[in-house]
Amino acid sequence: MIRIQEGDFDLSAEIEALKDSRTDIGAIVTFTGTVRDRGSDKVIESMTLEHYPGMTEKELARIEQEAHARWPLQASLIIHRVGKLLPGDNIVLVATASAHRHAAFEAAAFLMDYLKTDAPFWKFEEGPDGAGWVDARETDGAAKARWSAKSSSKEEPAST
């Protein structure tokens, strides 16, 4: 499931909805990304998220589909906020549910790595030292690349 929204999200409510009263889920992993009050060398007072409506949903759906193809997931969720955010605010939530913990962990990490390189969002930061667009990090490309070299946990023995 995918949502782009300006408002905040509530972790408990989202996970309850994700579980949907199912009793065959053994493992739920969530990743929450939050606005930090400083970048590599400067203080951040606010962050504004721009995105490409239409393409964003398309890319996130593609990424989510890819995760479901690689791991035995029972459910997944990606929520990404847009608009102006303050330090401490939530930016993104990724959640994965599986019978087994390694599948849930790997799929959540995979979703974040792909989201960071493929989903059309851009961050604009403002602070006392000025304002500017956040530069993409080369490490995010490397983080995505590791999923090409590495096999999924699908073949590994089951473990909750």
Place this chain on the structure above:
Amino acid sequence: MIRIQEGDFDLSAEIEALKDSRTDIGAIVTFTGTVRDRGSDKVIESMTLEHYPGMTEKELARIEQEAHARWPLQASLIIHRVGKLLPGDNIVLVATASAHRHAAFEAAAFLMDYLKTDAPFWKFEEGPDGAGWVDARETDGAAKARWSAKSSSKEEPAST
């Protein structure tokens, strides 16, 4: 932080407490383990968690300390329930907060792998086909062992 309790936990409330209004956290990963309605080959109606009071806290504190030594974590939390649980119920919550997402992901997976092999909890399952103690899985030992072979992400380039 470590808690052993009979009652349930609320994900949002726990994460808010973990963040403690800090604005230098960029990534929060949670793992929630839940009771599944079936084991490998049988239906499960209830699960009872026994533990070794005193040693449990000691082991979890040791595991948590090890995670903080390996990854740059700003906060962490382990909650494990004991007593009688039903399918769908929460069993365990592990949460990690870091400036960077890979540290948070790896530390959470590490905590779960160590908890599964070292923390003195035992599961007793009951169902229509009878009752019995859950057998330990060899895969859990292998999951723990991978952290000895693998280096931590501490040396990797920073990435939120």
Place this chain on the structure above:
Amino acid sequence: MRLLYFAWVREKTGISSEEIDLPAHIETVGDLLRWQKTRGEEFAAAFEKDRVIRAAIDQTHARHDAAIAGAREIAFFPPVTGG
């Protein structure tokens, strides 16, 4: 054809989208990037670092050597920084 601009590409061109008829000689994303530089001061500045600019054809990531024939919507933007 509809052209879209995001983040600092949008800021520098001064527009977020436009409907435009492209010259016939433009066959690839790369051709289009080079042509953008000829469209006045703002576009020259926006597309100066054309190597780092990413493109999407009809909302799908496209390489600079991708053909644009048949495209309805082409977007230009910096490397993404969400998450």
Place this chain on the structure above:
Amino acid sequence: MRLLYFAWVREKTGISSEEIDLPAHIETVGDLLRWQKTRGEEFAAAFEKDRVIRAAIDQTHARHDAAIAGAREIAFFPPVTGG
């Protein structure tokens, strides 16, 4: 010395803890495991599969060859299955 039993070891011995003076010849966890088998039907059944039984000395995991000298509390239990 205090001995503790958990999970199916507890169920089979029928007790969860006891205070006991150990024979002097018992020096290691392994010695203690072998001695447990001699303490009647319940203990023989509980400690039959002594290889899989884990031990903790004063609430720290201990191998079967660990010395028990000075221990105040020794626990026996199956491999753990929490999480």
